[in-house]
Amino acid sequence: MDGQQLKLWRLNHNLTQSQLASLLGVGKRGYVTVTEWENGVSKMGRLYKMQLEKLLGLTTEQLHALLEENS
Numbered sequence: 001m002d003g004q005q006l007k008l009w010r011l012n013h014n015l016t017q018s019q020l021a022s023l024l025g026v027g028k029r030g031y032v033t034v035t036e037w038e039n040g041v042s043k044m045g046r047l048y049k050m051q052l053e054k055l056l057g058l059t060t061e062q063l064h065a066l067l068e069e070n071s
Helices: 003-012 017-024 030-038 046-056 060-069
Strands: none
Touching (some): 003 030, 017 030, 017 046
């Protein structure tokens, strides 16, 4: 999943960047981190990928396939 797909998923679920950051357990200024992920400035770390898997209802393999497909 690339940054634009993450953003579309977030918007389709009516979540703000801050709300998504909170759901993923990102720190106090998490919306900044989510912005960086969505804009391709930084990559999501392993812990956050695991949290995203849970939110999306995907297995690790499925998420990795999405991430690889869009790298």
